[in-house]
Amino acid sequence: MSEIENKTEHGSMDGAKESAAEDPKNDTGLGLGVIFFILAFLICFLSGWLLFPKLLYSKHEQPFNFDHALHVQETGDCESCHFLREDGTFSGIPKTESCLDCHTDEPMGETEDEAIFAAEYVAKQREVPWYVYAKQPDCVYFSHAAHIKAAGMDCVTCHGHIGESTSSRPYEENRLTGYSRDIWGNNIWGITKNPWDSMKMDDCAVCHEEETGHKGYCFQCHK
Amino acid sequence: MIQDKKAHKFGMVIDLDKCTGCGSCTVSCMAENNIPFKEDESDKKDSLTWMRVYKLTNGKPFPETQTAYLPRPCQHCGGKGDHGHSPCVSVCPATATDYGYDTGIVSQIYTRCFGCRYCMAACPYHARYFNWWDPVWPEGMEKYLSPNVSPRMRGVVEKCSFCYHRYQLAREQAYFDETDEIPEDAYQTACTTACPAGAIIFGDLNNPSHKIHQIVKPDPHPDPLNHDVVGKSRNPKVFRLLERLGTNPKVYYMSEREWVRKLGDSYLEGEWDKVKNHHGAASHD
Numbered sequence: 001m002s003e004i005e006n007k008t009e010h011g012s013m014d015g016a017k018e019s020a021a022e023d024p025k026n027d028t029g030l031g032l033g034v035i036f037f038i039l040a041f042l043i044c045f046l047s048g049w050l051l052f053p054k055l056l057y058s059k060h061e062q063p064f065n066f067d068h069a070l071h072v073q074e075t076g077d078c079e080s081c082h083f084l085r086e087d088g089t090f091s092g093i094p095k096t097e098s099c100l101d102c103h104t105d106e107p108m109g110e111t112e113d114e115a116i117f118a119a120e121y122v123a124k125q126r127e128v129p130w131y132v133y134a135k136q137p138d139c140v141y142f143s144h145a146a147h148i149k150a151a152g153m154d155c156v157t158c159h160g161h162i163g164e165s166t167s168s169r170p171y172e173e174n175r176l177t178g179y180s181r182d183i184w185g186n187n188i189w190g191i192t193k194n195p196w197d198s199m200k201m202d203d204c205a206v207c208h209e210e211e212t213g214h215k216g217y218c219f220q221c222h223k
Numbered sequence: 224m225i226q227d228k229k230a231h232k233f234g235m236v237i238d239l240d241k242c243t244g245c246g247s248c249t250v251s252c253m254a255e256n257n258i259p260f261k262e263d264e265s266d267k268k269d270s271l272t273w274m275r276v277y278k279l280t281n282g283k284p285f286p287e288t289q290t291a292y293l294p295r296p297c298q299h300c301g302g303k304g305d306h307g308h309s310p311c312v313s314v315c316p317a318t319a320t321d322y323g324y325d326t327g328i329v330s331q332i333y334t335r336c337f338g339c340r341y342c343m344a345a346c347p348y349h350a351r352y353f354n355w356w357d358p359v360w361p362e363g364m365e366k367y368l369s370p371n372v373s374p375r376m377r378g379v380v381e382k383c384s385f386c387y388h389r390y391q392l393a394r395e396q397a398y399f400d401e402t403d404e405i406p407e408d409a410y411q412t413a414c415t416t417a418c419p420a421g422a423i424i425f426g427d428l429n430n431p432s433h434k435i436h437q438i439v440k441p442d443p444h445p446d447p448l449n450h451d452v453v454g455k456s457r458n459p460k461v462f463r464l465l466e467r468l469g470t471n472p473k474v475y476y477m478s479e480r481e482w483v484r485k486l487g488d489s490y491l492e493g494e495w496d497k498v499k500n501h502h503g504a505a506s507h508d
Contacts, residue, residue, distance in 0.1 A: 088395030139334045139373040141391055145398035217323035219330030219387045223373050 053188050057172040057181050060131050064113040065167050072163045078155045090144035093130050096121055131171030133182045134159065134199065141223040151211065160196035232327040233385055234428040234473035236438050236461065237294055239483055241422035244292030248274045251417030255386060257374045259358030271352045273297065273383035274414050281482045291483045296414065297350040297383035298464065298472030299329050304445070305453035305471045311342035311351060327473055328385050336379040343380060347465050351382045386412040407433050428454070428473065439475050442503030455503040462487040
């Protein structure tokens with residue numbers, strides 16, 4: 001260390017000691033300031049952490065409860081209702097018409113939900129306005145055929161164990177973008193453990209890079 | 224970069240002797256790709272026309288006057304040496320547009336574009352357009368929009384995509400049938416199918432069984448006069464726009480008439496006579 005640096009260091013330390021000795025009240029002020037800062041930080045942090053997601057997302061209940069586990073038990077697999085059409089496009093959520101393969105306007109079971117379905121949708125020949133958890137933004141192109149047929153993936157790999165659920169959770173919609181919360185994921189920091197925890201562009205790109213060695217070109221996933 | 228020996232190189236050849244300038248390609252393109260229009264479309268300077276028809280004339284007085292029409296989609300440039308450095312792709316600061324090495328198509332994420340318009344300045348073909356307003360369709364007409372193409376919003380640039388969504392559909396069919404082959408007729412652009420004169424031919428320039436390959440006969444060697452130029456047509460009737468820039472467009476034009484071919488580039492006095500009989504490396508053998 002050079003002489004000049006030594007001098008300035010000692011000089012500044014001396015200065016600090018002097019001012020503290022001259023005005024001991026400053027310590028209390030500083031202490032209060034620190035407490036105030038910590039409190040304010042905690043309030044802001046917690047409101048951002050706990051309150052902001054509640055403000056950001058609006059909750060919608062599905063038209064009626066759907067028991068996936070029961071239907072998988074009855075039909076045996078996912079493909080009975082969610083299938084690839086012959087042109088390679090994906091059927092998505094089944095239309096009321098395909099439900100009529102089994103259902104009639106007389107409920108088969110005793111649940112209230114089936115009664116709603118029979119009375120409101122089958123009898124009136126309407127489609128159920130389901131909220132789609134996995135719905136991507138309009139600019140996204142996703143080919144189920146590419147993932148199921150060419151890559152040989154199963155439903156659980158991306159969608160998780162939805163087939164074992166007995167009730168429909170509320171659909172959460174981002175008030176700013178209108179997208180489903182499942183796209184960003186439940187974790188406000190974007191930390192995910194499973195592929196189905198979030199479905200952002202980065203999540204697609206990570207897997208594509210691992211599996212194909214390339215993230216793909218714009219139009220591979222966009223339209 | 225996906226290095227695939229079986230990579231496609233989709234391209235187009237437009238026969239200017241067959242084109243009548245009817246504008247069917249423009250209309251079908253706008254309908255297919257959800258391109259919005261203005262209340263007054265007579266003001267062309269800010270119109271969105273992915274496919275635009277230009278009128279060419281030989282500039283001679285009556286009775287020697289001749290006219291030709293030149294439809295201009297995005298040229299899907301391969302860039303110098305055909306390495307994928309298209310003029311628009313290499314200037315995009317947002318990486319919102321890129322070159323697909325598997326198809327040769329210049330693709331774009333509209334939502335990623337922030338509207339700086341560098342690509343528009345870089346494009347020598349004026350193929351890119353800026354959305355000055357959010358798209359609005361007359362009431363009820365939004366029901367006619369294609370669900371396979373996402374409408375663009377105000378403040379982003381857009382251009383012809385060679386109807387990439389039709390390629391996506393053709394590929395889904397191929398996945399379902401568990402085949403790698405996409406037949407020539409499974410993927411055709413809207414303008415190609417709409418042209419009543421059959422002037423537009425679309426296909427894979429890398430596939431010798433496709434009609435476009437047989438017409439264009441792309442030269443596999445770089446042009447001896449300019450090594451940046453790759454894939455020059457060995458057909459003496461076929462030319463590309465501003466070919467000497469080395470942008471290597473995948474849209475070729477075809478005409479029997481010499482004055483039309485000459486209008487494909489800006490030639491200095493005497494230059495045309497030197498290059499008019501030059502049709503790729505083979506013509507010098």
